[in-house]
Amino acid sequence: MILKCPECDLPVSDKAQSCPHCGYPMKATAKVSKRKSTKRMRLPNGFGQITEIKGKNLRCPFRAMVTTGKTDEGRPICKLLKPDSYFETYNDAYAALVEYNKNPYDLDDSISVKELYDRWTEQYFATLKSESSTRTIKSAWSYCSSVYYMRVKDVRARHIRGCMEEGLYDGHTASAGTKSRIKSMFNLMLDYALEYELVDRNYARTFTLSNDIIDEKEANKQGHITFSEDEMKTLWEHVDNVQYVNVILIQCYSGWRPQELGLLELKNIDLDNWTFIGGMKTSAGTNRIVPIHPKIRPLVKKLQDEAILLGSEYLINCTDTKTHRSSLMFTYDKYQKRFCKIRDQLGLNPEHRPHDPRKHFITMAKKYEVDEYAIKRIVGHAIVDITERVYTERDVQWLTSEICKIK
Secondary structure, three states: OOOEEEEOOOEEEEHHHHHOOOOOEEEOOOOOOOOOOOOOOOOOOOEEEEEEEEOOOOOOOOEEEEEEEOOOOOOEEEOOOOOOOOEOOOOHHHHHHHHHHOOOOOOOOOHHHHHHHHHHHHHHHOOOOOOHHHHHHHHHHOHHHHHOOOOOOHHHHHHHHHHHHOEOOEEEEEOOOOOOOOHHHHHHHHHHHHHHHOOOOOOHHOOOOOHHHHHHHHOOOOOOOOOOHHHHHHHOOOOOOOOHHHHHHHHOOOOOHHHHHOEEEHHHHHHOOOOOOOOOOOOOOEEEEEEOOHHHHHHHHHHHHHHHOOOOOOOEEEOOOOOOHHHHHHHHHHHHHHHHHHHHHHOOOOOOOOOOHHHHHHHHHHHHHOHHHHHHHOOOOOOOOOHHHOOOOHHHHHOOOOOOOOO
16 A cells, blocks of 8 residues: 655555655554573583473473593583482572582592592692602502502402502512501591592491501601700801701701791791791691790791792792792702701711601700690690680790790
């Protein structure tokens, strides 16, 4: 049908939205409604899959699967999420995948002991603060090749005992100390497996070390010894000309463990109040306050100045290496190597070890009648007495007055 434009009076089709001659609107523009899309956003790579199962009248039609790897062609390998795989709504399935991806766990109940070890150590080694602790676990694991490819759920106490008694590494059986470490390793590793429902029971904790192993371990255990007066005099005489003698003396007057020395951070050195804050290993030993004895204050101040120049966050640094920046870290292994070198160079007792300065401190504290609880607080030993531990407040000044009794 042809209409006339009200504006220009020229012919216009009744289907036209506006006059083609003058542009006058012939009728209101129809609103085009956009259909709301029901398509959901694509899940991130490696996050998992959610599929709606249609046509089966299921109460929980949304299936959640997780990505556990890739094929040789690069396609994802997916497994059903456990313990629940099907959900009433898409959002429920998505929430379950989010929770899984926060802390992924193995969905295969046929996981081998070696696979478990790899997964557990990846997490456990990150919590260790010394290379020697990591090496201890790796050494114990070397004797367990007989169970590497067993399913974790098939491991029993007899298999763990077999690793301890008959396991071979480099043609040798495990020493008493290594047997003890194998047992401890399985304790922790199977605790991890139990947490993630890979096993129903931790069989490593169903037996204890035999008396023979304990007796042999104690017989082979070398005790720590203190420094003689002549040895202390020798150390002080060489504090300025033999590198790292200062570290030994600091340990002798503060009682830090060897591992703790290298972890003392500059931010925790308070030269206004002359205190360190540091520590590790136990709840009593972590983040403890240790007064800086007057005799070692110049040594600590000098180390702090050197650390600032190095741009290091730690008080004690390994400055005799010529490699990358991370080599500044003063680890237990590095301290042990340098301690033994100083011991031999200065002609000290050849049986001295890096823990001896800690024993020397405690022995000297007892000799000069430092309060028993002050000693425990300084060296990080647990205080059993509930009155002292819970109901008694001790300030830094008290600790300082006690440590200053040591001459």
